[in-house]
Amino acid sequence: MTAADISRLAGVTRATVSNWRRRHPDFPAPAGGTDTSPTYDLDAVRAWLSARGQLPEDTPADRLRTALRTHPGDAELALHLLPVVLAAARLDRGEREALPALRDDALLRWVRSTADDGAKGFPGTADAVYTPEAAGPLRAVLQCVVTDGAEAATDVLAERLLEDTGGTGTYLTPRPLADLMARLLTDSTGAFPVSVLDPACGTGSLLAAAASAGATELHGQDILAAQAAQAAVRLRLSAPETAITVRTGDSLRSDAFKGLTTDAVLCNPPYGVRDWGHDDLAYDQRWAYGVPPKGEPELAWVQHCLAHLAPGGRAVLLMPPAVAERTAGRRIRAQLVRDGALRAVVSLPQGAATPLHIGLHLWVLERPDSQAEAPGTILLVDAAPSENRDLDWATIDNTVLSVWRPYLADQDGYTGAPGIAAAMPVTDLLDEAVDLTPARRIRTASQQALRPALLARQASELYDQLHRTATDLVGLSADGDWPPADDRPRDWRTATVSDLLRGGALSLLHTAPPGRRTRSGPPQPRPEARSGTRPALTAADVFENRPASGTEADLPAGIALPLVQASDVLLTELLGVGRTAVARVAEPGETGCFLGPHLLLFRPDQRRLDPWFLAGFLAAEQNVNAAATGTSIIRVDPRRLRVPLLPLAEQQRYGAAFRSLHELRAAARRADRAAEDVTRLLSTGLTGGALLPRGHGSA
Structure with a gap:
């Protein structure tokens, strides 16, 4: 495996892997490759990471990445596995979950028949050959589909394909x-x-x-x-x-x-x-x-x-x-x-x-x-x-x-x-x-x-709005006295979201196609026909901290859409350029909204988890970076996020702090928008001759 593979396996940056190589004499020696691009033995790297506590939970997606890397011709195999993902997703749940347990010969027979049926619809797969050596990656991709869903399995295959495309000038449309x-x-x-x-x-x-x-x-x-x-x-x-x-x-x-x-x-x-x-x-x-x-x-x-x-x-x-x-x-x-x-x-x-x-x-x-x-x-x-x-x-x-x-x-x-x-x-x-x-x-x-009188009236109204938002911001920023910890930062035990799901401390929901698992439980049923009038909360709404801007009519048909409840924790799933994930607790007015795509919804048992405490730690930058997956599309793997194990009373103190930070950030955004609106309007009026500078014509 390469240094890039190690960074993905450990959930760290390439620079961190380079630092490990330089600073730790016991870091595994290269097993191949070149001086500028060495490769390492997978088992040795996993043992080293495990000994240092740097090895994240071994997820089906991680196992699929490993299976691809250890198979000859892995890029070509990744391409040939794409129609297999779709074929598995179309099966009934019971049939799909039975596939990874098949013997190698039975698994290969199923895959070959599937490939023959769908080869014409998938460019580059008509000549796919599934040898006995492919049984391991096949089983890994099917397990990923069963556990994480077909979309997640496709993302893992896409990571490998992106490295081998060699295309230039081609970019993803956000x-x-x-x-x-x-x-x-x-x-x-x-x-x-x-x-x-x-x-x-x-x-x-x-x-x-x-x-x-x-x-x-x-x-x-x-x-x-x-x-x-x-x-x-x-x-x-x-x-x-x-x-x-x-x-x-x-x-x-x-x-x-x-x-x-x-x-x-x-x-x-x-x-x-x-x-x-x-x-x-x-x-x-x-x-x-x-x-x-x-x-x-x-x-x-x-x-x-x-x-x-x-x-x-x-x-x-x-x-x-x-x-x-x-x-x-x-x-x-x-x-x-x-x-x-x-x-x-x-x-x-x-x-x-x-x-x-x-x-x-x-x-x-x-x-x-x-x-x-x-x-x-x-x-x-x-x-x-x-x-x-x-x-x-x-x-x-x-x-x-x-x-x-x-x-x-x-x-x-x-x-x-x-x-x-x-x-x-x-x-x-x-x-x-x-x-x-x-x-x-x-x-x-x-x-x-431009109409001078109208522009002057609009400017006055925008100034009033700017004054109100600035007053709110000043009030929220008045108290900046935050006590330090002891000589060293606090060190606490943590649990993954996956552990908390198993223990019943919270449930996880996510808008997904029919039949895909959306929570720690059975898949949601195919949705009934919808009226198109219920509001829908989008990822942009959470990021910008604004009311629900969509409706169910704007969402894809045939998609299971969870409904938001009071005290749900909302987390943006996709990581854009230069930004991290954003989490907040659902507002009272958002109860009953549909959950839009690319949002993760955590529903805590409030006897065990404080919602704002959960939101603050889930969105921590180092937490999100460690749980990020993907290359062209970077998304958060929610089950890998970690949460400190603290008594409820202490959680509530942290929750109150995170809520105050959220209110401060929201007030700053409102003030920024108000300032932008008024300066843009005034600039247009002044440069267009509709408004005059202050004091114009006075002595």
Whole structure:
């Protein structure tokens, strides 16, 4: 095993493993590899970690990682195990739990028949061969499915596949961004397209968002067989009733869906790939708006997506901001604008998606209908805040959709939103540069729409709100006297969440597909039909400490959804860039809400565990880091989290402290938002000539 494997096994960083090697003479000597990339004997490493108390609980996921590492050709085997995960997930619970106990020959017979049945639906698995040596990894992956669920097993296989893909320019589309892109496909009546294509689907995040929104036919293609196979499995797990076709290959050079027209397209094209086939595709029929220059691969993807749309169909693409202004692409941009193919450009804040250092754009396109008149305007939206702030997807969603929906309903009458959105006449955009950067165009257009009296009244109201939030913050931060411990930090015995679950001190719930285990007990039954009116608590709601912003209608169909109760502890499951997990106790008004995806719900026995004490220690940074799993998608393994074993009275003292910290953090966030709102409004008013500086005109 490599140093990276050791870091995953121990739940520490690579730097920690390097420190162990340098500082501990008894650290196992390399058993192979090279001087720069040594490998180590698994048993020796496990013994060393165990002796130091650094070996976490041996979970099925850990055993699967070990089984893959010790099997020759482990990356290829990981790919071939993906359809096995899906086949096991589709079995009844009893049949699924019986699989790991089968003899090797019976297990191999079952797997071979399963592979033969599903090979056509999984790119890269048609030539799968399961030898007797594969029995150990097969049993490990099946045990992981039984214990942790099919999604967790898929994540472990994806970790190994990611190391071997060798792909460049391909990045995961974060789920909040994927959901926003999907919502932009909804028409003015609220209907969602039936069929959706993603020609650079990766592991399927955009198609999964489309399925959640209502699409029933999904088509995906990716140049990497490992990515395409993951997409096929993940989509079949999350949307089992949807028609899914996933193929492998280069969509520009070898379109697997040639001749297919769909209602909609979602796409996050490869970033910065210059060798996209310019010389080979110079006379391609897809270039209806002009042959893309070699340095404009994104404009090739734009036209590829338009070519797959039915007339009036819509596409949403994630684009680098330079595509909106580069000189080489201005003729194609002009033709897209002139023909009415480009409907909107939305600028996003930095960090919304990889690459994180730039603010990407969303392009909303529409296949022109020859029977309809070309639109006279294009919507430009600046959803990036004026200052660097933590990503607030609820605010971004609200900013974009609150202008897109009214524009879609009345494109001729839409007047825009000062400083945020403008419906730009096509004739104004067709200048020499054809610069489609929203911020530059909106800044000019918004000056004419400002109303001085209204802006002054809004500024006064925002100042009052800022004063109230600042007063709250000052009151909560008045007492900063926290007594120190003794000469050394306290040292206490701890138990894992897994131990507490077994002892009945708490239960764990998690939104998951039907049949997947969601608590320390039997799987939840398939849910009944829902009305769509009950509120749903999302991961963003917990992270931002705000009321439930979703409804059950926004959640995927066919998903078992737990209901939140008073004193439940909520923990965000996914770890984003530069942030750790957040935990808090459910508010009284959240009782009865559905639990949304990517949230973990801990229900403590309050005779044994104080809820705020539990929330504080579960979200401790060192605790979360030790329980984090995954590579491309990093999530918390809740059963590996640790909690101190303290008397209830002492727990309550810690719980009161954690609650006060939570209230302080919430007040600071409210004050920050209020300050941002008032400064942005005043800046817009001053620079647009609608407001005057204080004391203007006085002696």
